[in-house]
Amino acid sequence: MAGPEVSTPEITVLSLIMCFLLLAIPLVISYRIKLDIINSTASSVARMTSQLFLVGVLLTIVFDLNNWILNLVWVFGMVTMATYTTIRNVELKMERLFLPVIISFAITNLSVLLYFNEFVLDLENLLEARFLIPIGGMILGNSLRGNVVGMGEFYEDIRRNENRYLYNLSLGAKKYEALMPYIRKSLRSSLKPTLANISTAGVVFLPGMMTGQILGGVTPILAIKYQITIMIIIYVSTVMSTTFCILSTIRTAFDEYGLVRKEIYKRKK
Amino acid sequence: MMQDEIIRYEGVGMTYNSKKVLSGFNLSIKGGQKILLKGKSGAGKSTLFKMLLGFEKPTDGNLYYRNQPVDSSRVWEIRKEVAYVSQETDLGEGPVKVLLEEIFSYHPNLNKMDPQKLHILMQDFELEEDTLDKNYEDLSGGEKQRIGILIALMLGREIFLLDEATSALDSELKKKVAEYFLKHGEWTLFIISHDREWESENIRVVELKKQIGEGKQIGEGKQIRKGGI
Known part of the structure; x- marks a missing residue:
């Protein structure tokens, strides 16, 4: 990455320990006012630390090898995780929805990612590990959040307001016509957080990626340029993937009568 | 009279979670006929309508539409030929005008929106002119019901399924609505209602017996038919 090299202070084992000491504060608070978060704090922090160490080691290997097949496999692994997490979080059954969701995630996020690498970053190697993996992770993570809200609200709304949907069908609407108000509503809710994030960037907080780059020694101007482009691709990929996911799951989640299949829901009403 | 048969229920039954709600229901409705279906709540009257629209699938028997x-x-x-007014018409949220636009943008309903007809119907059914600008969710039960009836009439269809379509209206309005529907000889009406205003000489009353009372089955699902066939 361009920009003047400023040395980033090393984080030693001692620095890590110093940081972990800070956790004494929430633990004391929890103890004093019986917040009962001591166990969950300990397990969350332990999980986070070990997961990140593992990722750190793996990424070192993957970056060193920088083999395009391996990089793609890594990205597909992330896509699979994102799909799994989305469906689990919206409390729908895996079997019927996994395929449409994973295909939607893969197509939309990968195409935005490759476009970014080709036309924005102008990389020689589109599948360069150092860009493909972290940027892919960022857009996937955001797509996931958008989809949990979007898909979750869509299928919940259909179930809660089934009579409204059936009434629209009775008026002669095609399946997609009758579903359009639900699609619109859930897409709007899923995009709201992303839009709020975009419009407050730099005002309320310095976005994480930009902060990381500045810490890494990149000039603020280059860091904000990266941040602008990243926010745009996050928005675009969230819109695309949520739309695709909802539209593609409709094909499997509704029967030939246009009715939602009750068996896709995990919880009975 | 030699009229085409529109709807025929043949030994239709419905079982929910191994509970029999409906069994052996037979009925034939010919074009232009007016049928008033009566029966206790829970007897499966609405289910009969929903089956015809494909919202429920009968567990027994056969159902025919135009043979x-x-x-x-x-x-x-x-769904393109039949106008359905459900017990509680739920159009969603937002201004009535916008919701109507959406309905009349569906392919089979294109060009069916006739502002003049709408205006006259609104007057007939005593809906204020500004109802169209109000949010649907803010309307009273009676207003919502009349909007549902209005939509059914605006669609220009000739077969109507009216499920307690007038329950929230005052007696005067019930009468108006019933008369409006009944005066069209060519219309086929299949009505579920407890309102006496629907009972007139050219309507055939079909009684539906409740299948289950306190867990026991009573009767064999036979219909008592009043009026001429």
Whole structure:
């Protein structure tokens, strides 16, 4: 990455320990006012630390090898995780929805990612590990959040307001016509957080990626340029993937009568 | 009279979670006929309408529309030809005008929106002119019901399924609505209602016996028919 090299202070084992000491504060608070978060704090922090160490080691290997097949496999692994997490979080059954969701995630996020690498970053190697993996992770993570809200609200709304949907069908609407108000509503809710994030960037907080780059020694101007482009691709990929996911799951989640299949829901009403 | 048969229920039954709600229901409705279906709540009256629209599938028996079995491809045709007013018309949220626009943007309803007809119907059914600008969710039960009836009439269809369509109206309005529907001889009406205003000489009353009382089955699902066939 361009920009003047400023040395980033090393984080030693001692620095890590110093940081972990800070956790004494929430633990004391929890103890004093019986917040009962001591166990969950300990397990969350332990999980986070070990997961990140593992990722750190793996990424070192993957970056060193920088083999395009391996990089793609890594990205597909992330896509699979994102799909799994989305469906689990919206409390729908895996079997019927996994395929449409994973295909939607893969197509939309990968195409935005490759476009970014080709036309924005102008990389020689589109599948360069150092860009493909972290940027892919960022857009996937955001797509996931958008989809949990979007898909979750869509299928919940259909179930809660089934009579409204059936009434629209009775008026002669095609399946997609009758579903359009639900699609619109859930897409709007899923995009709201992303839009709020975009419009407050730099005002309320310095976005994480930009902060990381500045810490890494990149000039603020280059860091904000990266941040602008990243926010745009996050928005675009969230819109695309949520739309695709909802539209593609409709094909499997509704029967030939246009009715939602009750068996896709995990919880009975 | 030699009229085409529109709807035929043949030994239709419905079982929910091994509970029999409906069994052996037979009925034939010909074009232009007016049928008033009566029976206790929970007897499966609404279910009979929903079956015809493909919202429920009968567990027993056969159902025909214009002499063809009601299946997954047929229901889409039925939904274009039949006007359904449900017990609680739920149009969603937002200004009535916008919701109506959406309905009349569906393919089979294109060009059916006639502002003059709408205006006259609103006057007939005592809806204020500004009802169209109000949010649907803010309307009273009676207003919502009249909007549902209005939509059914605006669609220009000739077969009507009216499920307690007038329950929230005052007696005067009930009468107006019933008269409006009944005066069209060519219309086929299949009505579920407890309102006496619907009972007139050219309507055939079909009584539906409740299948289950306190867990025991009573009766064999036979219909008592009043009036001439």
